[in-house]
Amino acid sequence: xxxxxxxxxxxxxxxxxxxxxxxxxxxxxxxxxxxxxxxxxxxxxxxxxxxxxxxxxxxxxxxxxxxxxxxxxxxxxxxxxxxxxxxxxxxxxxxxxxxxxxxxxxxxxxxxxxxxxxxxxxxxxxxxxxxxxxxxxxxxxxxxxxxxxxxxxxxxxxxxxxxxxxxxxxxxxxxxxxxxxxxxxxxxxxxxxxxxxxxxxxxxxxxxxxxxxxxxxxxxxxxxxxxxxxxxxxxxxxxxxxxxxxxxxxxxxxxxxxxxxxxxxxxxxxxxxxxxxxxxxxxxxxxxxxxxxxxxxxxxxxxxxxxxxxxxxxxxxxxxxxxxxxxxxxxxxxxxxxxxxxxxxxxxxxxxxxxxxxxxxxxxxxxxxxxxxxxxxxxxxxxxxxxxxxxxxxxxxxxxxxxxxx
Amino acid sequence: xxxxxxxxxxxxxxxxxxxxxxxxxxxxxxxxxxxxxxxxxxxxxxxxxxxxxxxxxxxxxxxxxxxxxxxxxxxxxxxxxxxxxxxxxxxxxxxxxxxxxxxxxxxxxxxxxxxxxxxxxxxxxxxxxxxxxxxxxxxxxxxxxxxxxxxxxxxxxxxxxxxxxxxxxxxxxxxxxxxxxxxxxxxxxxxxxxxxxxxxxxxxxxxxxxxxxxxxxxxxxxxxxxxxxxxxxxxxxxxxxxxxxxxxxxxxxxxxxxxxxxxxxxxxxxxxxxxxxxxxxxxxxxxxxxxxxxxxxxxxxxxxxxxxxxxxxxxxxxxxxxxxxxxxxxxxxxxxxxxxxxxxxxxxxxxxxxxxxxxxxxxxxxxxxxxxxxxxxxxxxxxxxxxxxxxxxxxxxxxxxxxxxxxxx
Numbered sequence: 165x166x167x168x169x170x171x172x173x174x175x176x177x178x179x180x181x182x183x184x185x186x187x188x189x190x191x192x193x194x195x196x197x198x199x200x201x202x203x204x205x206x207x208x209x210x211x212x213x214x215x216x217x218x219x220x221x222x223x224x225x226x227x228x229x230x231x232x233x234x235x236x237x238x239x240x241x242x243x244x245x246x247x248x249x250x251x252x253x254x255x256x257x258x259x260x261x262x263x264x265x266x267x268x269x270x271x272x273x274x275x276x277x278x279x280x281x282x283x284x285x286x287x288x289x290x291x292x293x294x295x296x297x298x299x300x301x302x303x304x305x306x307x308x309x310x311x312x313x314x315x316x317x318x319x320x321x322x323x324x325x326x327x328x329x330x331x332x333x334x335x336x337x338x339x340x341x342x343x344x345x346x347x348x349x350x351x352x353x354x355x356x357x358x359x360x361x362x363x364x365x366x367x368x369x370x371x372x373x374x375x376x377x378x379x380x381x382x383x384x385x386x387x388x389x390x391x392x393x394x395x396x397x398x399x400x401x402x403x404x405x406x407x408x409x410x411x412x413x414x415x416x417x418x419x420x421x422x423x424x425x426x427x428x429x430x431x432x433x434x435x436x437x438x439x440x441x442x443x444x445x446x447x448x449x450x451x452x453x454x455x456x457x458x459x460x461x462x463x464x465x466x467x468x469x470x471x472x473x474x475x476x477x478x479x480x481x482x483x484x485x486x487x488x489x490x491x492x493x494x495x496x497x498x499x500x501x502x503x504x505x506x507x508x509x510x511x512x513x514x515x516x517x518x519x520x521x522x523x524x525x526x527x528x529x530x531x532x533x534x535x536x537x538x539x540x541x542x543x544x545x546x547x548x549x550x551x552x553x554x555x556x557x558x559x560x561x562x563x564x565x566x567x568x569x570x
Numbered sequence: 571x572x573x574x575x576x577x578x579x580x581x582x583x584x585x586x587x588x589x590x591x592x593x594x595x596x597x598x599x600x601x602x603x604x605x606x607x608x609x610x611x612x613x614x615x616x617x618x619x620x621x622x623x624x625x626x627x628x629x630x631x632x633x634x635x636x637x638x639x640x641x642x643x644x645x646x647x648x649x650x651x652x653x654x655x656x657x658x659x660x661x662x663x664x665x666x667x668x669x670x671x672x673x674x675x676x677x678x679x680x681x682x683x684x685x686x687x688x689x690x691x692x693x694x695x696x697x698x699x700x701x702x703x704x705x706x707x708x709x710x711x712x713x714x715x716x717x718x719x720x721x722x723x724x725x726x727x728x729x730x731x732x733x734x735x736x737x738x739x740x741x742x743x744x745x746x747x748x749x750x751x752x753x754x755x756x757x758x759x760x761x762x763x764x765x766x767x768x769x770x771x772x773x774x775x776x777x778x779x780x781x782x783x784x785x786x787x788x789x790x791x792x793x794x795x796x797x798x799x800x801x802x803x804x805x806x807x808x809x810x811x812x813x814x815x816x817x818x819x820x821x822x823x824x825x826x827x828x829x830x831x832x833x834x835x836x837x838x839x840x841x842x843x844x845x846x847x848x849x850x851x852x853x854x855x856x857x858x859x860x861x862x863x864x865x866x867x868x869x870x871x872x873x874x875x876x877x878x879x880x881x882x883x884x885x886x887x888x889x890x891x892x893x894x895x896x897x898x899x900x901x902x903x904x905x906x907x908x909x910x911x912x913x914x915x916x917x918x919x920x921x922x923x924x925x926x927x928x929x930x931x932x933x934x935x936x937x938x939x940x941x942x943x944x945x946x947x948x949x950x951x952x953x954x955x956x957x958x959x960x961x962x963x964x965x966x967x968x969x970x971x972x973x974x975x976x977x978x979x
Contacts, residue, residue, distance in 0.1 A: 186868040190596075190861045197857050229685065240676060240685070266635075268648060268827060275825040277635045277648065417685065444851060447603050448858035451596040455865040458592040462872050 173491040180463070187459040188499035191543055194449035195503025196510065198442055199539050203511035205438040206535075207528030209431060215353065216427045218298040223291075223423045224386040224398050226250070226405075240409075240417050244378040249408045250386055251287075255397035260288030260295075260385040263369055263377035269362065270338040274327050280339060280362045282369025282377045285310070291387045296350070296363075303333045303348030306365055314344040315363040318352040326360060339364070340372050354525045394422040452499070453550040460492050460554035471558055472566025481559040488555030489548055496547020497540060504539045579901040586873065593869045594909035596862035601913025601953050603855040606921040608945055611848030613925070613938035615841060622837045629704065630808055632658060632794040632815070632830050648827045652789045657818045661810050663802035668697035669791035671781050677774065678750035680738040687769070688751065688785075690778040693720045700797055706765045707775075715745030715760030722777055726751070727760040729771040751776075754784055804832050859953075862909070863960040870902050870964035881968055882976025891969040898965030899958050906957020910950050917949075 177184040228242045242261075250259050261284040269278050283292055285308045296305060306315045320331045331337065335346050344364065353359050366377040386401065388394045398420050411417055421429075464471075471484055511529035518527030583590040634648040655669040671690040676683050689705070692698055698720065702709050709717045718727050732743040743749065747758045751774065764771055782788065798807045808830045821827055874881075881894055921939035928937035 182871060183868055186864055186871070190864050190868075193857060193861050193864075197854065201854075266648065275821075275827070277827065415682070417683075441851075441854060444603065444607075444854045445857060447599055447855060448861045451599055451858050451861045451865065454592050454596050454599075455861065455868065458589055458865065458869065461588060461592070 169486055169490045170494065172487060173494045176463070176491055177494065183459060183462075184495065187455050187495055188502065190452035190455040191449070191496055191499025191546065192503035192506065194445065194452045195500045195539055195543050196506040197445040197448060199504050199507025199535065200510040200514070201438070201441055201445055202535060203508060203529050203531055204514060204527065205434065205441075207511070207515070207530035208526050209434050210530055211354070211526050211528055212430055212434075213427060216423055216430075219295050219423065220387070221423045222388040222390075222394060223295065224388065224394055224401065225421045225423070225426065226384040226386065226401070227382070227419050227421075228417070229419060241379065242381040242384055242418060244381075246405060246408065246418075247284075247378075247381065247384055249404050250384065250401050253397065253400050253404045255389050255392035255400060257387045257389045258287060258291050259387070260284060260291035261366070261377065261381040262383040262385070263366065263375070263380060264361075264382050265373060265375075267340055267373070270341070271327050271331060271335070272329070276326055278326075278360055278362050279357070280364060280369065280372075282364055282366045282373075284366045284377065286366070288385075291385055294387060295385065299351045299353065301349045301351040303346070305348055306363055308365070310347070310365050311368050311371070312342070312344050313347045313364075313368075314339070315348045315350065316346050317350040317361050318359040319356065320346075320360070321349050342372050344368075352523070352525060394424065398422050449546060453496075453546045456492055456495050456547050456550040457554060459495070460488060460551045461557070463491070464488065464554050464558040467558075468561065468566050468569040471561055472563050472569070475561075475563035476567065484561075485555050485559035488558050489551050492551020492555065493544045493548035496550070497544040499547070500540050500543020503543065504536055507539075508536075575896055575900045576904070578897060579904045582873070582901055583905065589869055589872075590905065593865050593905055594912065596865040597859070597906055597909025597953055597956065598913035598916065600855065600859035600862045601910045601949055602916040602920060603858060604852055605914050605917030605945065605949055606924070606939075607848065607852050607855055609917065609921040609939045609941055610924060610937065611844065611851075612942065612945070613921070613940035614936065615844055616940050617936050617938045618840055618844070619837060622833055622840075626703070626797075627833055628798045628800075628804060629833050630796040630798065630804065630811065630830055631833075631836075632796065632811065632828060633792075635827050635829050650791045650794055650828065652791065654815060654818065654828075655791060655794055657814050658794055658796055658811055661796075661807065661814050663799050663807040663810060665797045665799040666696045666700045667794060667796040668692045668694070668700050669778075669794050670701065671778065671787065671790070672773065672792050673781065673785055673787070675751050675774070675785075679743065679747065680741045682737075682739040684737060687773040688726075688781055689770075689773040689775050690781040691718055691720075691775055692778050695720070700795060704795055705770045706767065707770065708763050708765075711763070713761045713763050715758070717760055717762075718775060718777060720777065722759070724754065724756045724780055725759045726756050726774045726776050727762055728758070728774050730761050730764050731771045733761045752784055804834070808832055859956055863906075863956045866902055866905050866957050866960040867964060869905070870898060870961045871967070873901075874898065874964045874968040877968075878971065878976050881971050882973050882978075885971070885973035886977060894971075895965050895969035898968050899961050902961020902965065903954045903958035906960070907950060907954040909957070910953025913953065914946055914949050 226242065226246075228240065244261075247259055247261050250256055263282040264279055266277055267280045269276050269280075283306075285292065285306065289308055293305060301318070301321075303315075306313055314337075316331060319325045320327070323330050331346060333346055333349070336343055337346070338344065339362065350359075364372075369375075369377055386397070388397045402416065402420050405418060406413065406416060409417065474484060508529065508531055511531075515527050515529045518524050632650065632654070634650055650669070652669065655667060658664060658667045669690075669692065672687050674685065675688045676685050691701055712727075713730050714733065715727070718725055726749075728743065734742065736742045743758050743761070745758055745760055749756055749758060756776070776784075796807075796811065798804050812826065812830050815828055815830075816823065816826060819827065884894060918939070918941060925937055925939045
């Protein structure tokens with residue numbers, strides 16, 4: 165029965181081949197755009213989430229400052245005393261403190277300005293290895309006692325990126341005119357901030373810049389004990405820090421974020437951007453739907469006599485309605501199928517082009533049965549909904565008038 | 571002649587009223603989206619340009635090179651000093667130059683501490699005037715109290731943001747209040763009008779010497795601002811400053827550890843980013859115009875089919891192929907242009923709505939709509955072209971119909 169309706173719909177559509185094609189093009193362009201954008205957006209999200217997972221979901225990030233605008237620069241400092249307080253909180257395994265500054269580096273008589281991070285390898289070495297170990301590309305990480313060794317990142321391994329020539333393992337370079345040896349390189353992370361950072365130990369950092377990282381941590385990374393809930397531990401750390409620093413609840417001059425919270429805030433920003441872009445792309449689907457409506461109205465007018473005959477030989481209003489609805493839905497469905505295939509193809513091409521020309525790992529084509537099934541169902545619905553008014557009109561025609569129509 | 575074509579087209583469109591409307595809706599939704607996106611993008615550019623022109627085309631900023639996550643110069647090992655400022659002041663073509671310190675502080679009042687920035691005011695009157703001009707602070711017409719004098723000790727002024735909203739345990743600030751800045755007692759002497767720049771409006775302004783004493787910063791500057799003398803070429807002066815600073819800081823050409831930027835350069839960067847974002851969004855919205863165009867093509871093919879006999883008659887009484895072609899082309903173009911006209915109206919209305927909504931909810935005039943004549947005329951011409959372009963094939967098909975065959979239908 166249902167198969168009959170579909171067979172009839174396809175027969176009628178083939179009858180008006182050119183018009184059916186043009187109508188379907190209207191739908192598939194829109195579906196192509198939406199599918200390609202969703203695929204790339206989800207791929208980007210997956211890529212970012214993978215990175216968070218590599219850093220470890222058992223981490224809590226502490227920064228000075230109370231919120232976004234204060235950005236760490238305005239707030240009272242996080243010090244060694246704060247770090248000790250954190251380490252005493254139950255559920256905290258260990259912590260790693262950072263200092264960073266922008267500084268001059270020199271390689272083969274070429275100068276450049278880079279972000280230099282000083283990390284506390286004294287107690288934090290395990291946290292450091294745990295978080296950064298997965299990103300090691302060559303050599304080794306810096307470790308306790310590395311006073312003039314540095315761990316460099318991806319962009320330094322490229323020609324003509326930071327320096328005219330790529331840097332090699334065990335090369336020497338200068339930070340603020342003090343000599344350092346490269347002991348390892350990090351894999352590509354995908355943004356110029358992370359891919360151009362230089363890591364040295366806190367001891368080396370203090371020597372080069374004449375500061376004390378321990379008096380002004382820009383960031384403290386907490387590793388949570390196995391089995392402990394990061395969110396609960398974060399709350400306890402917050403309480404302990406409040407007590408130690410003498411601030412009231414709700415007036416914290418520091419910010420705690422678990423890896424999961426960071427991931428969530430990233431995802432929600434990404435979601436907003438995706439919704440806006442998909443919304444704009446979906447405008448073309450509305451127009452495609454109107455195209456289907458137009459085609460179906462035309463079909464109803466053209467087939468007035470046919471409708472009359474159908475009714476004369478016993479078709480009920482409901483039958484005529486379904487015939488036209490299915491026809492409109494099939495228009496949408498076929499358009500949608502072509503659109504899904506094209507959209508995934510474009511996303512895959514973008515991924516290849518991105519890998520080839522920009523070298524970014526963030527452009528990834530993602531797909532799932534949900535995406536394909538959802539897009540097909542949606543395009544069928546767009547078609548069927550656009551067909552409602554014309555099909556209604558067709559089903560309401562009086563058989564006698566219809567037969568008389570020329 | 572042209573008028574006849576138009577009249578004929580209008581009549582034909584009215585004959586198939588529903589179909590014409592549906593086809594036009596396809597175009598006008600697309601045009602409305604494109605027009606409102608361009609209008610908002612353009613408006614945002616204008617608003618930003620206006621903000622920059624306050625800073626003025628005759629101003630230069632000098633900053634240390636490197637990354638920065640806070641205010642200028644706060645997170646860099648490379649720094650500018652009072653010595654650099656003296657060098658800049660002596661460059662030919664520099665009218666006034668001043669150094670600025672924008673540093674993080676804590677402010678305590680009514681047992682509540684907040685974290686914000688302090689901005690320094692230089693002692694020299696000409697330099698002071700330059701700072702107020704760049705920050706766009708109305709010092710002549712203070713809202714309450716008085717402006718800071720160069721010989722004031724431990725006094726501050728701030729924007730009306732602090733007067734209007736109770737940021738300190740339910741209390742706001744007014745002239746006469748005593749507050750603590752990093753533990754030092756300081757008197758509020760004046761409130762200036764809101765500038766609209768969030769960073770200026772959240773900062774406390776204090777005399778430079780006291781900022782240095784308070785934060786123990788002997789000679790650093792976060793950035794240096796220079797005003798170029800009347801008639802001097804900004805780019806040449808920028809080059810001269812670069813050259814002299816290079817010599818003073820003892821760095822080689824191409825290895826400068828500082829950056830001299832003209833206002834025009836900064837503006838260009840912002841504009842480029844904004845243009846790219848607008849272009850991407852308009853590009854995606856333009857997909858819908860393509861779909862609308864295909865709708866027109868479809869409608870025109872259908873009407874060629876329906877009017878086969880009519881075309882045959884026209885040809886039988888002497889219409890040439892070209893006449894038939896023109897009739898159908900004008901009809902398709904008109905469909906596009908009418909759709910475009912409605913779309914422009916809706917687009918203008920929509921972006922006005924966004925502007926009003928944004929102004930009310932954000933309290934800032936950064937989102938503006940702008941409708942230059944070329945946007946409107948361009949959209950009309952474009953939608954006509956979309957229509958006519960989509961109508962080309964059907965019209966061509968119609969014009970090629972052999973009259974005898976057409977009549978026999």
